[in-house]
Structures are given as structure tokens and as C-alpha cells.
Amino acid sequence: MSDPVPPRAEIVVDLAAVRHNVRILKDLVNVDGPVALMVVVKADGYGHGMAEVAAAARDAGADWLGVATIEEALALRAAGDSGPLLCWLSAPGDDFAAAVAAGIEVTAYSLAELEEIAAVGAARVQLKVDTGLSRGGAPRAEWSDLFARASLLERQGRITVTGIWSHLAASDEPEHPANDAQEAAFRDALALAAEAGLDPDVAHLANSAAAVLRPSSHFDMVRCGIAAYGLDPAPGVSPLLGLRPAMTVRARLLLSKEVRAGDGVSYGHTWHAERDTSVGVVPVGYAEGVPRAAGNTAAVWVGDSRRPVRGRVCMDQLVIELHGELPPPGTEVVLFGPGDAGEPTAQEWADAVGTISYEIVTRIGGRFVRRHVDGDEPGGTAP
Template identity: 65%
Template sequence: MSPVRAEIVVDLGALRANVRRLSDLVGPGVQMMTVVKADGYGHGMLPSAEAAREAGADWLGVATLDEALALREAGDTGRILCWLAVPDEDYAAGIEQGIDLTAYTVAELDEIVRGARRAGRAARVQLKVDTGLSRGGSTEESWPALVEAARAAELAGAVTVTGIWSHFACSDEPDHPENDRQERAYLAALALAESAGLRPEVRHLANSAAAILRPSSRLDLVRCGIASYGVDPAPGLTDHVGLVPAMTVRAQLAVSKQIRAGAGVSYGHTWVADHDTTVGVVPAGYGEGVPRHAGNTAEVWIAGRRRPVRGRICMDQFVVDLDGEHLPTGTEVVLFGAGLDGEPTAQDWAEACGTINYEIVTRIGGRLRHRYVDRHLDADARTAARGVTR
């Protein structure tokens, strides 16, 4: 096997601890959905899903039917919801596997009904209403027709309406007035559905930020994605939960050398040394999902110190300033991690790149290997040391 140039280390113990903390926070009677879409937000869908189930997750959430089917193929037998379909989706395959499908429109519901006929069994369907995100979900004007069609399909034995849900647009800003408006709109849509005879198993509105910051939105179930991986869904507002980032991205120094004052670094010479110094080459670049915007803005952790990225990020590598130190090749480089030892976090990289922490962890990958560790006790001990109790 070739040597490890760079890798993603995922602490499944931290993920389990996060799921348990979130479950403790929302309290008994509220089911937990761990969202594992987009390859588990870059952490690996299947290992993340297994860890979440071990921590008590009642549901798994994914975007696509293919993701849901992959979970079933891997042996997951619990409740799974998917919500993003395309024309000619093979709904029958999902229905046969007992996957909850989402309908936004009457036309989509009709496709699911046809899939149920092919599968020879009723489809589990959740209806999504658009309460203000203007993305997926039925509009307020179309909602009565969708509810009527769903009730008719249920009476015909083609579907069972198992859930009614929506999604916040501004839950990471708890004082934003849109949150109140969306919650009112959701409750009105729910009341209309119930008046038509629908009795969903689960009513859900809260994503990670709302699950933590807006108790009124917890209802029957919360959908926790980014928070399950220990990444702050509302930076600076959720420290009290004690989430532990599960992902560390690390590499080895491939080159370490001295450069003279006046030397330009990387393409375009966007950084020029103003004094003699040493630099190191890190063997990961935008081919691995390292954001190009990190050039001259982000920092990494090497030999107990943060070191600035110098010059542009390249496809396979980038350069860091070692500030005159002569460090041997093979020295560990941490791009970002939990931050418990001083290393940068995904949030630090997000701020350096002008993006959000979701994008940082989800886009990283490419040629990077995933390595899974289990530091459950270590994660709990470190969190306790920071003064956070469960």
C-alpha cells in the first residue's frame, strides 16, 4: 500500500457522543434523525450512519433515493427518509425497501402511487410544505390540493402518510423574524392536513440550529445534520451543548526548504517573502477539496504552532510559512480538527475562505483516504475538561 500523503480521520466516538448530547438536549419524546447525506457531510455515510444508530438515532435522513438504498444494502433496517427526487425516479425500489419518500407536488405523489402499484405495497410518504425557504416543498397555494390527493391515495391503500415537514431558512439566526413566520406557516399547514384526515406519525420542522436554539420547533422529531458531526450550526451560539468535531484532516510535510527575501510563492506570486524564511509543501490541494480561497488566508497546525498558508492553493499541494524553522519532511500537518489542542477548526477555515463550515467538511475528500478511530472516552474526557457536562 502506498504511504499516506494526507487523510481524513473521523472519530466515530465523537459522533456518537454528539448524537447522544443532542438527544439529551431535545429531551424524551422527541425522536432523533441523524442526517447522513452527501457522504455523511464528508465523514463517510455508512460508518457515520452505523455510529449514529449505535448512539440511538431513530431515523436517518438523506437527500437522494440512491443514498437511502445504499444504507439498506449495507444492512440498515431502521427508518430512513429521503427528500430529493428527479423525473423518472425508481420509487418502486424505495417502496420495496420501506424507505420514506417525500412528495412536494401532486404530480410527484402520483409518481409515487404508480411506484407503489409496481411494488405491490403501500408507499410510506411524507409531505413537505415550503414555509419560506422557496426551495423544495409545496407552496401555500398548492398545499390544499396536495393534502387532498394524499388523503385520497391513503384511502385507496396506495400510500401511508407518515410525516409532514418543512425546513427553516434562518434558524442559525435565532432572532430573525422569519423563524416565527415559518413556524406559524408550518402549524397552519399541519392543521389543514389534520382537518383533512391525515394523521402523520411524525411532524418535524427543526434542523440542527433550531433543534438547539428553538425548543418550540422540536415537535415529534428533529433533523440533526451538521451538529451530529460536532460542527457548530450557528457559530458561537451552541457552545453550551459540548459538541466535539469528529473530523480531522491531516497530512505530512512533503518538502521543507529555505527561501530568500524577495522570493515569490506559488502561482501568480500573490505572496512574496519580505525576509529570508523557510517554507513547507503540504501534499493536498483543490484536487482533494482544499478550497482555493484558503490561499494567503488560512492556517494549519505544525509542531505545536499555527502556520499561515502562503500563496495560492494548487491542485495537488500548497505552501506554508515555517518562519525560519527547519522541520523534517514527514512532520504532521493538521489542516483542521477539533481545535482542542489549538489547531484550526473547520469554522476557522470557513471564515478564512468566506464560506460556511458545512462546505469545508463536505467538500474535502478527493484523493484523501478516510481513517476511522474511536476515541469515545477521550472525547468525553476532553469535553468534561472544558467544563461541559452532559
Template identity: 65%
Template sequence: MSRAEIVVELPSLRHNVARLRQHAGVPVMVVVKADGYGHGIAEAGRAARAAGAEWLGVATIDEALRLRQVGDRDRLLCWLGVPGEDYAAAVEADVDVTAYSRAELAEIAAATRRAAPARVQLKVDTGLSRGGATLEEWEAVVAEARAGEERGDWRVTGIWSHFACSDEPDHPANDAQETAFRQALDVAAAAGLRPEVRHLANSAATLLRPSSRFDLVRCGIAAYGLDPAPLAPHDVVLRPVMTARSRLSLVKRVAAGDGVSYGHTWRADRPTTLGLVPVGYGDGVMRRAGNRAEAWVRGRRRPIRGRVCMDQLVVDLGDDHAEAGDEVVLFGPGDDGEPTAQDWAVWCDTINYEIVTRLGGRFERQHVDEGTVL
């Protein structure tokens, strides 16, 4: 084992995707943006396809082209552009691109003069107030999209939006957004658009809101085995895919009253044994975890003492015996009692998405399939 490893269990990812497809009853887009939420974009994409994912989703054109470079040839959507984006490269690579505005449609039209006709999806902002055409702009965007179809610039393959509060099933925004989406679809149909897919449901809505599934659901964090709505019950069994582990680099005894790490934010109230773990916020471990989170060493959860540093953190081993080289599991699936990414999210006042996505730095990532390290 190296100094620090991220271990990605590909069978677990395939299990999750298969269960989500079965539960949704419609095709699934697995989102592999941000390097597959820290799990590896290429490997996550291949595992998702093997489990039947009809679509992959990414944020940027660069991410889409990366998937094409590693051999993915099936349906693929990207959605986050900036002015001057290289839409021609995306069109040539057979990537569906998303337009939020008439200005983006004009850039895509210019790209099609140098490439084949594009596949375009339109995003409408139904209440997240982030990307997408506002409802006031929607009719004009739809009219331009239809005109582009008539010119042969593109085919509109999808219309979609994104929930703001789907992890809170009873939040009134969910009903309001779904109503607004249906109205936006009516406007598009009246203009003559006939998209292949209409999609609104993200991971939480896939699990919790059947009425929002339409023709396709987009699953990100759920595909990686982490619950997008931990407080809302559902019957889909997901298996966490990532384990983050390291080793003790040093074990030492300290006396009562000794301060630990920068600022001495924790002092030993009795003699105890400390273990030094060679990972820190430079590797994506949240600094906020100091004096909050726990790690798994020698069959027990051990509290992190003092501040997390750039390269290292300290765990309290009490009076138990431990040695340099012993394994430390920061989080994993929880099968043996070790902390999970969700535990870390609670300790750090964040969401499990951030815990797994931010890890990197000097962690080595390995992918395991049926017990074999790839």
C-alpha cells in the same frame, strides 16, 4: 500515515448524537446525506444508530439504498427526487419517501402498483422557497395524499418543512415559518391525515428554538460536532468528529523577495523556511484558503502562503526547524490549538458544512473507534 488522511472519530459522533437527543427531548433524525457530510455514510449511520438515532435522513434514493445495502434496517427518510425517480426501489427497501407535489404523488402511486404500499412524507414550503409544496398548493397536495391513503397506495407518515434562518435566532422569518407550518398541519388534520411525525427543526433550531421541535428533530452538521450557529450561544457541548491531516513533502529555505506559488500573490518579506503540503483544491481544500488559512505544524499554527494549487499548498515555517515527513494538521477538534473547520470557514468566507463536506480526492479516510482504526 499516508500522504493525506481524513480521520473520523466515531466516539465523538456518538457523543454528539447522545447530547442532541438529551437536549431536544424528542426523537432525532441524523442526516447522513452527501456521504455523511464527508464523514462516510455507512460509518456515520451506524454510529448514529448506536447513539440512539431513531431515524436517518438522506437526500436521494441512491443514498437510502446504500444504507440498506450496508445493513441499516430502521426508519429512513429521503427527500430529493426528480421526474422518473425509481420510487419502486425505495418502497421495496422500506424507505420513507417525500412528496413535494401532486405530480410526485402520482409517480409514487405508479410505483406502488409494482411494490408494497409506500410510506410517504409531505413537505410544505413555509418560506425557504426551495423544495416543498407552496402554501397555495398545499391543500390540493394534502387532498391527494389523503385520497391515496384511502386507495391503499401509501400511508402518510410525516409532514415537514425546513427553516431558512434558524442560525439567526432573532430573524423574523423563523416565527413566520413556524406559524405557516402550524397552519399547514391544521389543513392536513382537517383533511384526515394523522402523521407519525411532524418535523421542522434542523440542527440550529434543535439547539436554539424549542418551540419548533414537534415530534422529531433533524440534525445534520451538529451530529458531526460543528456548530450550525457559531454566533448564537447554547449549552450543548459538541465535539468535532473530523481531522484532516497530511505531511510535509519538502522543506526549503527562500530569500527575502521570493514569490510563492502561482501569480506570486505572496512574497517573503524576509528569509524564511517553507513547507510543501501535498494536498490542494483537487482534494477539496478551498483555493480561497491561500494567504488566509493556517495549518498546524510542529506545535504551532503556520500561515498558508500564496495560492492553493490543485495538488499542493505551501506553509510558512519561519525560522523553525522542520523536516519532510512532519505531520500537518489542516483542521481538527482544536484540543491542542490546531485550527478547526470553523476557523477554516471564517478564513474562506463560507460555512463549516462546506469545509468538511468537500474534502475528498486523494485524502484517505479512516474511521477510529476507541483508538482502533477500523
């Protein structure tokens, strides 16, 4: 029997790398005392596969999992997860009853949302306060009323308040004044909650960057998202922790050809060959989540060197310069990976297109085949 043909393009996720990262983060935040670790697996595990990453994170000691929506939380329960699980983004009419029945903790941002949750009965609720991000969460003017009502509902046995939390706006900038201001505001919120008679199990404020850079913000739990996937939450600021990128994105070369000096490449001819050279066609494009802005800015890895993306990225394909070489169809092209061999990383792609690594890994998908490996398996990248 002949060997199976490799996929045209694939995302390879190394679960051993996820476990490695979770262990590093868990050890880091427990240096000065016990702090619970939540691994955030929303948005399909930041593009890495929610259920698979969740299982790997639990194996490595994650105390909690976090997702945005009730639908994501229910999908985790359907996949077999049974541990502490929090979701935090809901709209009026969402199925709180299903969440409560599945043992999922839900979040209330407002009195109206709290009442909707309490109408289900027996809900485990966390209260989110806005300490300065000015996004989700109860504004300061509503904290006292929210806490008082939550305390009354708890005494009536309609809910259990298990947590109070907030989210930082600038944790990747350690000197930003918002960090001190938000932490102080969060401490004010906790004091008000205590005055109202609330005694939640966990208070949490820190995301990945704060987990690494701001120990004073750790409280009872930290929420690590991007760092669990091996990507730097504060590029240029974070210390070297040994985190390992878990995602490698690669494709097979469709064809290579010679082009002459002056020839234009791809739509709009935004790049012209300065000299006789060669180019290759890679069968992935913005339909697969490759940023269109990567044209003439990003690079890929072929053989033993980086090859620049030339011209505009198209819907289904992109063109790379091969500097006179003509590798055969089927040659492996690595868009980004851990960087071990010199291939670009997700952070470098983010830098090339003016965004963050979060966007690079979460948007990759489309017609890519996603495959999970474990360390030394083919395609694995275990440390």
C-alpha cells in the same frame, strides 16, 4: 516487519465523537418531552462516511436517519441499516419502487410527485410543504389540493402518509423574523392536513440550529445534520453543548526550504517573504477539496504552532510558512481538527475563506485516504 508507511494525506473520522454528539443532541431535545432524533447522513455523511456514521448514530440512539436521494438510502440499506429512513430529493423517473421495496420513506413535494409515488403502491410517504424557504416543498397555494389528494390515496390503500415536514431558512439567526413566520405557517399546514383527514406519525421542522435554539419548533422530531458531526450550527450564537468535531484532516510534509526576503511564493506571487524565512510544501490542494481561497488566509498546525498558508493553493499542493524552521519530510501537518492542541478547526477554515463549516467538511476528499477510528484508537479524539 517494518511499520506501514502512513498515507500521504488522510481524513480521520472519530466515530466515538459522533456517538458523543448524538447522545448530547438526543438528551437536549428530550428535556421537555419525547422528541425523535433524525441524524442526517446525506452527502456521504457530510464527508465523514455515510455508512459508518449511520451505524454510529444508530448505536447512540438516533431514531431516524435522513438522506437526500434514493440512491443514498438504498446504499444505507445495502450496508445493513434497517431502521426508519427518509429521503427527500427525487426527480421524475427516479426508482421509487426500489425505495418502497427497501422500506424507505420517500417525500412528495407536489401532486405530480405524489401520483408518481402512488403508482408504485404501498409507499410510505412524507409530504413536504414550503413555509418560506422558497426551495423544495409544496407552496401554500397547493397545500389543500396536496393534502386532499394524499388523504384520498391513503383511503384507497395506495399510500400511507407518515409525516409532514418543512425546512427553516434562518434558524441560525434566532431573531430573524422568518423563524416565527415559518413556524406559524407550518402550524397552518398541519391544521389543513388534519382537516383533510391526515394523521401522520411525525411532524418535523427543526434542523440542527433550531434543535439547539428553538424548542418551539421541535414538534415530533428534529433533524440534526452538522451538529451530529460536532460542528456549531450557529457560530457565535449556540450555547456550549460539548459537541466534538469528528473529523481531523492531515498530511505529511513533502519538503521544507529556505526563501529569502522578497521571494514570491506559488502561482502569481500573491505573497512575498518580508524577511528571510522558510516554507514547506504540503501535498494536497484543491483537487482534494482544499479551498483555493485559503491562500494567504488559512493556517495549518505543524509541531506546536500554527503555520500560515502562503500564496495560492494549487491543484495538488500548498505552501506554508515555517518561520525559519526546516522540519524533515514526513512531518505531520494538520489542516484542521477538534482544536485540542491548538490546531485550526473546520469552522476557522470556513471563517478564513468566507464560507460555512458544512462546505469545508463535505468538499474535502479527492485523493485523501479516509480512515475511521473509535475513541482511544490511534488518531482517535474521544472526549
